[in-house]
Structure formats: structure tokens, C-alpha cells
Amino acid sequence: MSCSATPLRLYAGRLATGSSAYASSWCTCSAHKSFDKTVGRAMSTTAAGARVMQAAVPTTENGSAGSDAPVLRLQRVPVPELKGPNQVLLKVLGTAVNRADLLQKRGRYPPPPGASEILGLEAFGKVEASNVDSFRPGDEVIALLQGGGYASYAVTDSATLIKLDPYPEYYLSFDASLGKFERRGPDRVAACAGIAEAFLTAYQLLKFDPSLGNASPGETVLIHAGASGVGLAAIQTARELGLKVLVTAGSQAKVQACMQLGASRGWVYRTQPVEMLVDFCGGPESVDIVLDCVGSSYVEIHPQVLRRHGRWVLFGTLGGTRGNLDLSQILRKNIRLVGTTLRARPLAYREALVREWSTFASPRFASGVLLPVVDANGIFPLSESEAAHTYVEKSSNIGKVILRVDV
Amino acid sequence: MSCSATPLRLYAGRLATGSSAYASSWCTCSAHKSFDKTVGRAMSTTAAGARVMQAAVPTTENGSAGSDAPVLRLQRVPVPELKGPNQVLLKVLGTAVNRADLLQKRGRYPPPPGASEILGLEAFGKVEASNVDSFRPGDEVIALLQGGGYASYAVTDSATLIKLDPYPEYYLSFDASLGKFERRGPDRVAACAGIAEAFLTAYQLLKFDPSLGNASPGETVLIHAGASGVGLAAIQTARELGLKVLVTAGSQAKVQACMQLGASRGWVYRTQPVEMLVDFCGGPESVDIVLDCVGSSYVEIHPQVLRRHGRWVLFGTLGGTRGNLDLSQILRKNIRLVGTTLRARPLAYREALVREWSTFASPRFASGVLLPVVDANGIFPLSESEAAHTYVEKSSNIGKVILRVDV
Missing domain, CATH: 3.40.50.720 (NAD(P)-binding Rossmann-like Domain)
Known part of the structure; x- marks a missing residue:
């Protein structure tokens, strides 16, 4: 079952630093009615009726004194819309910081055409709405994104979603004072949010x-x-x-x-x-x-x-x-x-990579042969994205730096 | 029919600039008896009985005044031997100058292990002796060599020999005064000696x-x-x-x-x-x-x-x-x-290239769609290899510079 109609298309402003209009549109087909109700609870609406969400957005408004360098601040932005028949809307539970994000924040790594201008190249989350049969609302997924992870909701093509069975609940963090790794968890969001990229x-x-x-x-x-x-x-x-x-x-x-x-x-x-x-x-x-x-x-x-x-x-x-x-x-x-940069690759390439890697990695995560590594001090709420960026910029981290998204 | 025995192995000195001994050995199997007689007519022998031939060899003995730069001079060197079951001995009729030869003459492009230290990466010639059924004495062939072309005889693996059917008899030379190509020939040696490389x-x-x-x-x-x-x-x-x-x-x-x-x-x-x-x-x-x-x-x-x-x-x-x-x-x-350098590639690579290219090129040479191009003043006897090198070094040539080998 899929639908591609967008009967209600509402544009609501622009991102502080972006140049594209962010649009929200909801399908009114029967499969999406329940979704619409669910999302309605989690989202605000603007006066014009557009659904909005929180996203960590580059802004110079609250930048450090004397500097015009952009910093990340939570802002209300429109929820992204399901545009294509293969797309899925995710409730993002966690994302992670990549070096590319630091460049993008400064305007030095623009997203490919058609991709979200919000930062964030990966996520762990729950399907909120889906135009494909293989992913249904409530499914947990790891997502390789071209952008959009630093927000409450993200849209992506279902071809770049991964179901690990089971999902890792534990991760490694390196304790520098002991000189060894310790196992942490259970915390599925922290374990899974930084796997994809x-x-x-x-x-x-x-x-x-x-x-x-x-x-x-x-x-x-x-x-x-x-x-x-x-x-x-x-x-x-x-x-x-x-x-x-x-x-x-x-x-x-x-x-x-x-x-x-x-x-x-x-x-x-x-x-x-x-x-x-x-x-x-x-x-x-x-x-x-x-x-x-x-x-x-x-x-x-x-x-x-x-x-x-x-x-x-x-x-x-x-x-x-x-x-x-x-x-x-x-x-x-x-x-x-x-x-090579992964983000700019065509969808068919990313899809094939996701499939082949899943076959390689899924049993290895299940058996603990492969392990997510998260920095010992590397879990930040989305509202502290800027601090997470500073931490990565100083190369302080051993392993991934996670942004927990519960806004 | 093949033979790999080398019952008579005669070493005869070293090349002026080389460090390896050049060896001559002849098989005494029935198939090679007639060959041995044929070669005997074309070759001299040393006092020790080794067959010798002419080759253009780098030497500083007759170098230009005040310079130690090596120059090519004809010298008597041992005829190369058939070493492996797939090898073929060619009577070289023509070879051509490549930029790599200019480097090799100065010691800056050493041949790969096992290859002849004599210059020359290609040839047109006649099979003199063969350890494989697919090439028989008298066959005309184009050869992609790892070395050895600047001489009366060269040994190569049969996998890198090409039979074009028919062989080009004509080639193009550019007449700069007219601003156009003219067709020259028939001259199979000039047309074919510079095709391979x-x-x-x-x-x-x-x-x-x-x-x-x-x-x-x-x-x-x-x-x-x-x-x-x-x-x-x-x-x-x-x-x-x-x-x-x-x-x-x-x-x-x-x-x-x-x-x-x-x-x-x-x-x-x-x-x-x-x-x-x-x-x-x-x-x-x-x-x-x-x-x-x-x-x-x-x-x-x-x-x-x-x-x-x-x-x-x-x-x-x-x-x-x-x-x-x-x-x-x-x-x-x-x-x-x-x-990439072609000469250093493994035999299997060169063999596959020769096969695929032959399929591509053979009908195109036959129909005149592909044409050998030889410089209008670019045919030299092997004894004037040094002049040919100078000509190429000055980038005077349009198309190949050929060395006619009849020594």
C-alpha cells in the first residue's frame, strides 16, 4: 500500500540559515489517518496550520561574543513531508555527530540536491508514517540519511533503512583512566544512533x-x-x-x-x-x-x-x-x-550498500563480534548539539558522539 | 607440441650496460632441428659456440664528446633462448621507439624481473622457433614485448603475439607542408612495427x-x-x-x-x-x-x-x-x-588485453577504419637507433618512429 498524493500542502517559513522552504504535507488516505493523529500529538502547529518540530539549526543570533561563526540552537521548523512513494517519516530518537556536520554548519559542505538542509547523516528512530509496505508505523530502524537527523522528525527513502535483529542494546566506551573499554547499557538509542554512518x-x-x-x-x-x-x-x-x-x-x-x-x-x-x-x-x-x-x-x-x-x-x-x-x-x-563521500552517492548505490552491509554486519552485531563504540562522555541532548560539536572539534572523543533526540 | 628441455646452454658474456648474463640454448627435439639450421644461417657464433646477433645497446664508449650519457650502438650479443614451454623466438623485422626506451637507455626504467634488458617494447617479425602449436616458424606476428625488440631476434611469450588478418600494408604519414596525411606503402614492416605498444x-x-x-x-x-x-x-x-x-x-x-x-x-x-x-x-x-x-x-x-x-x-x-x-x-x-605502465603488468593481464584488443582492432585495421601512423621522416635502420631517439626526444615526430631491423 502506498500513496503519493499530497492534498494538503502548507509552507511555513524558512530555516534561519537555509534558503529552501520547508514544507509539511499529509496524505489523507486511510492508512495515514491514524498516523496523522499520532503526529498531531507530538507536534505543534503554526497559526497557518503547518506542523512544526524542534531541530538544531545553525544560527548566528546567539553566537559567541565577537564571532559570526554559526552555532546550533533548537528552533521550531516545519516537519518534513513525505514526497515520494518510497519515503518514510521517522520519529528520530537519536542521531550522531559527524565531521561533515561541522563543515555543513559553516556552509562548507552543502547537502546534495533534494536532501534536507538540516544537519544529521544518521539516526535511530521509529517509523511514524510510511509509503511502503516493508516499514510500518512503530518499526524501529537505523537510517543512513543525506541530512535531517538533528530534528524530531526526518524523512528518508526506505531503501536506506536498516532493521537489525536484534538491535544492539549495549555499547563500548573507553575508560582512559583504566586504559580499557567498559560495556554500557542497556540503552538502545545510544547504542544504535551512531552505527549507520x-x-x-x-x-x-x-x-x-x-x-x-x-x-x-x-x-x-x-x-x-x-x-x-x-x-x-x-x-x-x-x-x-x-x-x-x-x-x-x-x-x-x-x-x-x-x-x-x-x-x-x-x-x-x-x-x-x-x-x-x-x-x-x-x-x-x-x-x-x-x-x-x-x-x-x-x-x-x-x-x-x-x-x-x-x-x-x-x-x-x-x-x-x-x-x-x-x-x-x-x-x-x-x-x-x-x-569519495557517501552522502552524495546516488540512491541505488546507497541502497546496495545498505543491503550488502546488513548481511555482513547484522549477525556480527547480534553475536557481539561488532560493537558500537560511544565516547565515554559523548552523549548529549539535541539541545546541546553545539557543545557536542565543540567536543568533536577538539578531537576529544573516542568513538561516536551521540545526540539524544526527545524533543 | 612443445618442449622445455634446454640440453645445450651456452653463456656468452654480458651486455655492455647490462648486469645479467644473456644465454642461448637450443632444443634438440625434432621440431627444432630444422629451426636450428635456419637460425644457424642467420647468426654468427662466438669462439665458444654461442649464437650471436646484432642489437642496439646503450654504451658510453662512443658517446658524444664530453658526455657520459649513453648512446645506442650496434653490438654483437647472444641470441636469447627459449626458456619456457609457451615461448616463441622471433626474427625481428621492425620495432619502434617509445618514450620508455629513452628512459631505459639512461637506466631510469629498468625492465621487470625476467624481461630482456635490451630495449624495445614491440616488434613485427617472423616466428623462427616456437614451443607452442599456435605459432609455427614462418608465421608473421605483431608482438607486445617487455623488452628485446632492438635486436635481430627476440623471445616472448606466445600469449602476447597477435596475428592480424590481413596485416596492414599501408600507413599514414602527415605532410606538414600540405597540412594533411598521405597514404604510404605497401610496406608491411613500417606499417606493423609500431602498432602493438x-x-x-x-x-x-x-x-x-x-x-x-x-x-x-x-x-x-x-x-x-x-x-x-x-x-x-x-x-x-x-x-x-x-x-x-x-x-x-x-x-x-x-x-x-x-x-x-x-x-x-x-x-x-x-x-x-x-x-x-x-x-x-x-x-x-x-x-x-x-x-x-x-x-x-x-x-x-x-x-x-x-x-x-x-x-x-x-x-x-x-x-x-x-x-x-x-x-x-x-x-x-x-x-x-x-x-599504470603496461610493461610491468602480469602476463595474464597482457594476454587478456591482447585478446580483447585483437577482437576490437583486427576488423578495423582490415577495413582501414584504424590506421597506423608513422612519422613522415620516422623510419630508421636499427643501426641509427640513436638518431631515432634524438628525433623522438625533440618531439619532432607525428606518429610512430620505426626501427627497421634487417641485421
Whole structure:
């Protein structure tokens, strides 16, 4: 059963920093009547009758003194509408902070055409309304979003929803004073809200897409920012794929965390000159795959450490966007450098990734072989999104930083 | 019928610049007795009984005054031996000059393990002896070599031999004074000696290997050094694949030649600042594939002109090996930079390329849709290999420079 009619279309203003009108529209077909009542309870309406919700929105109104840098504040914005026959409206219970969100807040990572302009690339939540049979109101889901997670409600294509069976109730947090992980929970929202972007990205980079890492068992992968959310998901994924894992991280505690999840060696980049990384990796031509979210500072190093047919997968430029590249090594060793962002991929790509990853990951989450990692101090309410951003910006976190959404 | 025995193994000295012993050995099986007699007539023997032949070998003995740069001179060297069950001994009738030869002469492009240290990556010749049924003495063949072409005899794996039916007898040469191509021949050696490396490289870069150009009809390719041997083969190949072709070249005459073979536009790089290339291509994000044999001078340009999912295929670094790379464009546009050299690829790869290309190219050569292009002044005897190198080094040529081998 599906419906695509939008008999009541109400536009209600614009986001403080956005340029698009946010629209709310509800279907009046029989299947949606009960939904409409449910949503009605959770939402306010404007004078014009549009449903509104809370979202953490970039604004300069309450910015820090003397700065025009945008900060996140809760604002009332229109609830997004179900536009296509395959769409689902989620009540968001939790989302998580990604580095991309920090860029987007500053206008440096615009959403792809058609995507929500609200931040948030992942969610754990409950289906509120659905245009597809496979997801019904009340279903719990993990969602890979192109945007919109920092809000009470989000719309997404059902193809990018994941049902894990069972959902993880527990997660790991690293206790730096003890130098080890502890298990926390049960807390399904905290455990599940940060899975999608980290684990799907890791799987995409390493295995899903033959034009990226294309890993084979026995190969060696170098993972930068190993203690980040994506980093720890990539370490676990690489370990499950039979890879040898080398990591870089910002502190000895972070290296400890990485090694406890499967890295064989870790390198604290803050305390050593960058050229020492070649020795750390085992000398020139010792690495098959690099997962690079750093960029410029390692441009000199990667062509050295990569073996023949090495894959250099660029998915971020935290360290800068420019670098002096040695093309002779690219040529001689048949090295491949390829950039990728998951959000901008076509729906069919994201759908295929979600399906293949679910097969890979679902039994591993069920058995506890794969584990969500949430920073020990990394759970914030949506109203404190700006504090969560500051925490991530300082690279304080080991694992994901979660935003609990109950507004 | 095959044989792998080497009952008579004779080592006869070393190449002037090489470090490996060159060995000659002949099988005494019945199939090879007649061959042995044939070869005996064409070869000399040393006092120790080893068969010797002529090869153009790098030497500093007769170098230009005041210079230690190696120059090519004919020398007597041992005839290579049939080592494996799939090998074939060719009487070389013609070979051709590749840029890689110029590097190898100076010790900057060492042959892969097991390959001949003699220069020469392609040949047209006659089978003298064969360990496989599919090639018999007297067969004419085109050969993709890992080395050894600059000599009277060369050994290669039969998997990299090509029988074209019929072989081209005619070729094109560009008459700069008339501004157009003229047809020359019949001269099967001149027409066929320079086909293998140029056309197989072009097909590899554009179509054969999905990790390289992976061209689709309607896409746009930018081909640097369009009037080189590989360049003119790539223009013709790209045209046959339904691509729109943009080229760069060193002179207006070269651009004319490129456009007559299928390029839609040409850019004379000597007369314009490099950043103008963006406008020439049609602005940013106007190119799907770059075939790059230049390297450094275009490192700033290629990420700009490439579209989303653009492929930047590096197969040479004529312009230098270093460049300032903008990683943000690599990331945002999902650009792939990949280096490749054909010679270093495994045999199975070269074999598959030869097979697929033969299917593509053989009917097109037969019908004259594909045409060998030989420079108007570009046919030299093997004894004048050094002059041929100088000619190529000055980028004087439009199309291939051929070495006729009748020594």
C-alpha cells in the first residue's frame, strides 16, 4: 500500500540559515489517518496550520561574543513531508555527530540536491508514517540519511533503512583512566544512533565498492584517526575482513583503544614527525590500502608506504586540502587515489550498500563480534548539539558522539 | 607440441650496460632441428659456440664528446633462448621507439624481473622457433614485448603475439607542408612495427581495464601529446568508442593531424598559459577521462576539468613528477587518479588485453577504419637507433618512429 498524493500542502517559513522552504504535507488516505493523529500529538502547529518540530539549526543570533561563526540552537521548523512513494517519516530518537556536520554548519559542505538542509547523516528512530509496505508505523530502524537527523522528525527513502535483529542494546566506551573499554547499557538509542554512518562508511571504503579499498584477506590497511567513530568501525570491519590494521591517532589512550578492537600497531601522530610514519608502517611499500580522512599532511607519505596496486582512499581532508604529490610513485606502483563521500552517492548505490552491509554486519552485531563504540562522555541532548560539536572539534572523543533526540 | 628441455646452454658474456648474463640454448627435439639450421644461417657464433646477433645497446664508449650519457650502438650479443614451454623466438623485422626506451637507455626504467634488458617494447617479425602449436616458424606476428625488440631476434611469450588478418600494408604519414596525411606503402614492416605498444596502450587506458579510463560512449576524453604514437592511436580508439576527443599538442601542425583522425578540438600547449586549458576544455567539470603522459604541469588543471566520477589515468611523467594537488576536488567529485605502465603488468593481464584488443582492432585495421601512423621522416635502420631517439626526444615526430631491423 502506498500513496503519493499530497492534498494538503502548507509552507511555513524558512530555516534561519537555509534558503529552501520547508514544507509539511499529509496524505489523507486511510492508512495515514491514524498516523496523522499520532503526529498531531507530538507536534505543534503554526497559526497557518503547518506542523512544526524542534531541530538544531545553525544560527548566528546567539553566537559567541565577537564571532559570526554559526552555532546550533533548537528552533521550531516545519516537519518534513513525505514526497515520494518510497519515503518514510521517522520519529528520530537519536542521531550522531559527524565531521561533515561541522563543515555543513559553516556552509562548507552543502547537502546534495533534494536532501534536507538540516544537519544529521544518521539516526535511530521509529517509523511514524510510511509509503511502503516493508516499514510500518512503530518499526524501529537505523537510517543512513543525506541530512535531517538533528530534528524530531526526518524523512528518508526506505531503501536506506536498516532493521537489525536484534538491535544492539549495549555499547563500548573507553575508560582512559583504566586504559580499557567498559560495556554500557542497556540503552538502545545510544547504542544504535551512531552505527549507520560509521559502519556503512567503513564497509564502503574497505569492501563494498571495488573502485575504493577492495580489500582482500591478508592485506594491510593504514587507518588514520583510528579512534574516531569511522576509525573504530573501520578497525573492526577490517579485522573481520582478515586485514592487518595499522592506525594513527592523537594520543596513547586512543592507540590503546584501537589496539583493543583489532589494530596491530598504533602511531601517535602528535608526538612524531610525519616522515617517521614510513618506518612505523614497516618501510616503503608495506601497505595495501590507506583510509585517508586527513589529506595534505600525508600526501608525501602515502605514495611511499603503498605497495604496487595500492589503494589510497580519500574520504576527508581534516589536515588540509593541498599536498605535493609524487606522481612517479603513482605511475610506477600503479597506485590508485580515489575520493569519495557517501552522502552524495546516488540512491541505488546507497541502497546496495545498505543491503550488502546488513548481511555482513547484522549477525556480527547480534553475536557481539561488532560493537558500537560511544565516547565515554559523548552523549548529549539535541539541545546541546553545539557543545557536542565543540567536543568533536577538539578531537576529544573516542568513538561516536551521540545526540539524544526527545524533543 | 612443445618442449622445455634446454640440453645445450651456452653463456656468452654480458651486455655492455647490462648486469645479467644473456644465454642461448637450443632444443634438440625434432621440431627444432630444422629451426636450428635456419637460425644457424642467420647468426654468427662466438669462439665458444654461442649464437650471436646484432642489437642496439646503450654504451658510453662512443658517446658524444664530453658526455657520459649513453648512446645506442650496434653490438654483437647472444641470441636469447627459449626458456619456457609457451615461448616463441622471433626474427625481428621492425620495432619502434617509445618514450620508455629513452628512459631505459639512461637506466631510469629498468625492465621487470625476467624481461630482456635490451630495449624495445614491440616488434613485427617472423616466428623462427616456437614451443607452442599456435605459432609455427614462418608465421608473421605483431608482438607486445617487455623488452628485446632492438635486436635481430627476440623471445616472448606466445600469449602476447597477435596475428592480424590481413596485416596492414599501408600507413599514414602527415605532410606538414600540405597540412594533411598521405597514404604510404605497401610496406608491411613500417606499417606493423609500431602498432602493438601504441594501440594496446590506448585500448588499455581507455577501455580494457575498468580501473583505468573505463570509457562509455558520449563521454569526453582529454588526450595529452595527441600527435605522439600513443596519442594518435588513442584518438582513433576513442573515436571508435564513441568518445568526444580533446587533445593537446606541441604545434598547430600536430593539432591538425589530431583533428584529421577524430579529435574535435586541439590546444597548442607551447603558446598558451597552462591555466587556459580549463577554458579550452569547456570550463570546469567538462571532461570525463584524462589520458596523462605529462604529469606535473597539469596537476593543478586536471582536478578542475574533470567531472564527477572523472578518471585521471597517468601513464607517463614527461613534464615532471611533482605537482601541487587539490585534494578537495578529488574528494568532492569522486575523482580517481591511477597510474599504470603496461610493461610491468602480469602476463595474464597482457594476454587478456591482447585478446580483447585483437577482437576490437583486427576488423578495423582490415577495413582501414584504424590506421597506423608513422612519422613522415620516422623510419630508421636499427643501426641509427640513436638518431631515432634524438628525433623522438625533440618531439619532432607525428606518429610512430620505426626501427627497421634487417641485421
